[in-house]
Amino acid sequence: MKIDLILSGLVAQKHTFTLPLDYNKPDGDTIDVFVRELVAPDKQDQDLPYLVYFQGGPGFGAVRPMANGGWIKRALQEYRVLLLDQRGTGLSSPISAVSLAHLTANEQADYLTHFRADNIVRDAEAIRAQLSPFNTWSIIGQSFGGFCVLRYLTAAPEGLTQAFITGGLPSLTRTADEVYQKTYKRVQAKNNDFFSRFSDAQELVTALATHITEHDTYLATGEKLTVEMLQLLGVNLGMEEGPEAVYYLLEQALITTQKGTQVNPLFLAQFCQFLDYNTNPIFALLHESIYCQQQASDWAAHRVRADYAEFNYQAGQPFLFTGEMIYPWMFEQFNNLKPLQAAAQQLAKKQDWSDLYDLEVLKNNQVPVAAAIYSEDMYVEMQYSLETAARVNNLKYWLTSEFEHNGIRMDGDKVLSKLIDLNKGIILR
Structure with missing residues (x-):
């Protein structure tokens, strides 16, 4: 050898x-x-x-x-x-x-x-x-x-x-739609567990969501941080030690300076390490296709989300993280996905995926x-x-x-x- x-x-x-x-x-x-x-x-x-x-x-x-x-x-x-x-x-x-x-x-x-x-x-x-x-x-x-x-x-x-x-x-045999109907419920349960375990987590993440809504905030990789992006941290809640990592990240998100409350540069750098969409584009491009056999996914997670309005954050309502879901807006917000947006749309509409x-x-x-x-x-x-x-x-x-x-x-x-x-x-x- x-x-x-x-x-x-x-x-x-x-x-x-x-x-x-x-x-x-x-x-x-x-x-x-x-x-x-x-x-x-x-x-x-x-x-x-x-x-x-x-x-x-x-x-x-x-x-x-x-x-x-x-x-x-x-x-x-x-x-x-x-x-x-x-x-x-x-x-x-x-x-x-x-x-x-x-x-x-x-x-x-x-x-x-x-x-x-x-x-x-x-x-x-x-x-x-x-x-x-x-x-x-x-x-x-x-x-x-x-x-x-x-x-x-x-x-x-x-x-x-x-x-x-x-x-x-x-x-x-289950379709992508059926998979996500179950997955959203699983993610709800993980959110409930997370906010129960960490008593100030809702306050921390709500304050951060409010801040980035009122002040343009840019990640270390150059993207504007949006509430939808912030919700994506929930992909980590289903891993052993994932909730702890998310909580410790949120703890450091906002800092008090002479110019008032600002987002910690440490948070803006570490946030990028919690998500893989810029570095592993196949995950975003082909994730829903793993469930497809002779049918299109047609952005299943995005469509099914309409049945779970609680995930659509609004001021004054509890903040919920999303999970292992791919959304079409990702190809508008993540820099390394933007050039692949048209291809992603075609893959989402593809109906003739072979049986697996x-x-x-x-x-x-x-x-x-x-x-x-x-x-x-x-x-x-x-x-x-x-x-x-x-x-x-x-x-x-x-x-x-x-x-x-x-x-x-x-x-x-x-x-x-x-x-x-x-x-x-x-x-x-």
Whole structure:
């Protein structure tokens, strides 16, 4: 094994694969797909099976490990781990307004249609054909990575030994509208919990909302801070330690100066680090499409919000954060999304998204699957996860309230160990 990186407790090798942009046109345009291979130092020469990690998102590169810890430490006891930068992310021909600037809006939209779970799985199988052509491998998906796992079980189960899903067992049939009807209710509950836990949080955020309404305020990245943007901080409320981070940010938002109350420059810099829309545009461009099969999303979160007027903040009313929702105005307010506004509109109106799941194949699935379902998950509706669990053969699940959506990040050793035990038939306690 060629070692490219030595970290505490593990060694790593970089792989880059040149693969088709469109698998229906194998001789057409290509993209690069990057994978980082990890192995324990004392197991470098062992013929270990692979475990491939599918990151959450969509639109985020795989985790960059600092040391051998968490779920990776547990996995390296018996696997070589492959951290896949899904196409368009990380080092895999990353997508941005800069990289797409040479294309027209129509061409941008067409290009972006090739970056859903179906092609992510095709990439994985193409990589397996090169790295492990005579062996199946195991896969693990966190959040959106779970969507990729179910697609893998549909499209290429012959390539799999087993699968693990954490916080990402999606509905197989529910529309984006149905998903957001449930999600807004989940976000309401997280808001209630947040403002109950932090007794002065409503006062802090209302004062900030009032200030930025009355005084033009600009973030460190150049955008004018709006109330709608401020509400987006709620995307963090469903993560372990997320509410605390949001509260501590709000605590520092306003400061008293000789010129009166002003927004703290520290807040204006840190705020940008809490949201990923400027840095990870696929998340905004393709998020709703992950629910689309033969129908358009048509800005589902924006339309469904009309049923939840309490999220439309007005002075004198309680402030509520929103959650993992994408809105059309984001492409008018975030600098790195503005050049992609026309493409985003076309993607929202696209009706012919291909089917992602074959219900009959999943009904007869023979690949062992173990899933962690978090009952308090703000991003993935528990009811829909349980519906899916009942429709996928050979799937066992662990339903728990112990963790939030990012359980694998908080105690990955425990989460992955339980899923490995599930697939081995060991009774959980």
